[in-house]
Amino acid sequence: MxxxxxxxxxxxxxxxxxxxxxxxxxxxxxxxxxxxxxxxxxxxxxxxxxxxxxxxxxxxxxxxxxxxxxxxxxxxxxxxxxxxxxxVPSGTVRLCGFHSAAQALFGPVITELRTLEDAPKLHLADEDVAQEGFPQLAARYDLVLAHRLAHSAPWPSDDLQVIPLVQEPLDVALPIGHPLARRAELAPADVAGERWVTSREGFSPDDLVGAIAAVTDRSIEVVHRVNDYGSVASVIASGDAIGMVPRYTVGSAHAGLVLRPLTGITASRRIDLLTRPENLHRQSVQTVIAALRFVMARLVEATELPPPRPE
Structure with missing residues (x-):
């Protein structure tokens, strides 16, 4: 019936x-x-x-x-x-993000929403999952900040809407004073022989280290596996290793580092918002999406790599 x-x-x-x-x-x-x-x-x-x-x-x-x-x-x-x-524009929106995106975006998004009348109420959470784990989070949150390497398979389309935010380069991070910091850009062969701090397996930095090993046909010496970019930056700044960090969302952690783009492989990741289709009908969700887009665009605009020091 x-x-x-x-x-x-x-x-x-x-x-x-x-x-x-x-x-x-x-x-x-x-x-x-x-x-x-x-x-x-x-x-x-x-x-x-x-x-x-x-x-x-x-x-x-x-x-x-x-x-x-x-x-x-x-x-x-x-x-x-x-x-x-x-x-209802002031409804509650549940937003989760992976660590670097959460550190870079959560605070500015809250600040941006405070400028609005009847702003949505945000419930924030961080989720440290491997790339394939992000789609499942859409069952628990209204919006999911997710990342995947640019050359990896697209997100599943069944019962999932994808809103692109940015394609973010992952740069080689060097301690200040490192000889390679004098170069404007680096090739895989330049960095393959270094000691590395990278993420656990299944996350973007480790995938890129694997790509460096593949194109140079060399074994990479990974001495530390750390997922938090603040901790990674601390290790790199000490001079013990080099690593890969995201250009826009690494935040203040890059203050003690020198970042250089990596050529020869696709060293970038997509940052997307994942959501169930029905959530996009909600005014509160659309307001948070607009705030995230604005904050991300401002972050990209403000991020410039410092020039190399003269030889």
Missing amino acids: ELRQLEILRELGALGSVTAVAAALHVTPSAVSQQLSALQREFQAPLTQRRGRNLSLTNAGLALSRAGVDVIDAIAAARHAVEVFEA
């Missing part, structure tokens, strides 16, 4: 003919008859009866029609509740 069938039965009781019901609902008489036949198959008692050229409801049909009014009214109320919920 479907809502449309109950609506047709109700109109038939009011209008008395299939033709009139079809005209009222802007469908064909054949479509009305098919829906009535499908509804009748669910009941033993006849729901309609012929009276000359007209079709009227039996007592069983009248009983179902009256009960159907309550169903139609409840569905209409539910739809209205959803419409009101979607239109």
